[in-house]
Amino acid sequence: MSTRRERAIIAGRMLDEAFPEVGLPLDFRDPYSLLIATVLSAQCTDTRVNKVMPGVLCEASTPAQMVRLGEDRIRELIRTCGLANRKARSIHRLSQTLLKRHGGEVPRTFEALEALPGIGHKSASVVMAMAFGEPAFPVDTHIHRLAQRWGLTDGRSVEQTEKDLKNLFPREEWLRRHLQLIYYGRAYCSARGCDGRTCPICRSCFPGRKKPFRARKA
DNA sequence: AACTCGGGGCA
DNA sequence: TGCCCAGAGTT
Numbered sequence: 001m002s003t004r005r006e007r008a009i010i011a012g013r014m015l016d017e018a019f020p021e022v023g024l025p026l027d028f029r030d031p032y033s034l035l036i037a038t039v040l041s042a043q044c045t046d047t048r049v050n051k052v053m054p055g056v057l058c059e060a061s062t063p064a065q066m067v068r069l070g071e072d073r074i075r076e077l078i079r080t081c082g083l084a085n086r087k088a089r090s091i092h093r094l095s096q097t098l099l100k101r102h103g104g105e106v107p108r109t110f111e112a113l114e115a116l117p118g119i120g121h122k123s124a125s126v127v128m129a130m131a132f133g134e135p136a137f138p139v140d141t142h143i144h145r146l147a148q149r150w151g152l153t154d155g156r157s158v159e160q161t162e163k164d165l166k167n168l169f170p171r172e173e174w175l176r177r178h179l180q181l182i183y184y185g186r187a188y189c190s191a192r193g194c195d196g197r198t199c200p201i202c203r204s205c206f207p208g209r210k211k212p213f214r215a216r217k218a
Numbered sequence: 219a220a221c222t223c224g225g226g227g228c229a
Numbered sequence: 230t231g232c233c234c235a236g237a238g239t240t
Contacts, residue, residue, distance in 0.1 A: 037235095038235080038236095039236090039237095041234090041235045041236080042234085042235080042236040042237075043233085043234050043235095043236065044234055044235080045233090045234055045235085046234095046235060048234090049235085082234080083236095086237090090237085117237095117238095118236095118237070118238090119237085120236060120237045120238085121236095121237095122235075122236065122237090123235090123236075123237085126235075138235075140235050140236075141234095141235090141236080142234090142235070143235090178235095182235065186235095190233085190234095191232085191233060191234085192232080192233075
């Protein structure tokens with residue numbers, strides 16, 4: 001039986017081996033672009049988001065331009081990302097709020113970011129970590145699932161998982177671990193199930209695991 | 219904490 | 230078709 005901290009150390013080593021260098025999946029450093037990309041990312045793969053973003057930025061790369069572009073045009077541009085109605089309205093309202101409340105700038109605090117319409121804790125964390133370089137550990141349902149499978153948390157909520165992961169990894173590793181976990185889950189241990197042949201952890205899974213995970217069919 | 223929303227892509 | 234995808238708002 002291993003402790004949670006021991007499992008975290010093993011997981012960290014394994015993640016570094018699997019993904020020694022990690023790049024940002026959404027390569028937008030500009031805060032506003034990243035904010036838009038984050039909104040589009042809901043229930044949507046990042047490859048699809050990356051395909052759509054250049055077209056959006058071409059027509060509107062600032063809140064003022066986005067407001068002027070209008071909801072209907074935004075909806076056309078982001079159609080292939082799914083949930084286009086909601087996201088178009090969200091992006092439009094978000095841009096209006098940025099203009100009215102922050103002079104067209106993206107605020108640099110958690111509180112202000114989370115207070116924006118259409119921006120929740122996870123999106124705020126992404127912007128804080130990747131646009132502003134502040135310590136944040138974005139945890140979504142995928143990382144939550146992985147942390148549960150690896151015995152890094154007992155919690156049922158993503159909020160508890162975020163607390164546990166922040167506790168298990170030093171602050172300067174948060175962004176790297178976040179990215180590695182995203183990539184790892186996608187490659188080996190997704191919602192469909194864990195491929196025990198290629199996932200070094202789930203193959204033997206940590207002691208304490210109740211039952212084997214459904215393997216992805218080849 | 220649980221529920222609702224709800225669309226494109228892929229097997 | 231059924232299932233999955235870098236969630237947010239409301240109650």
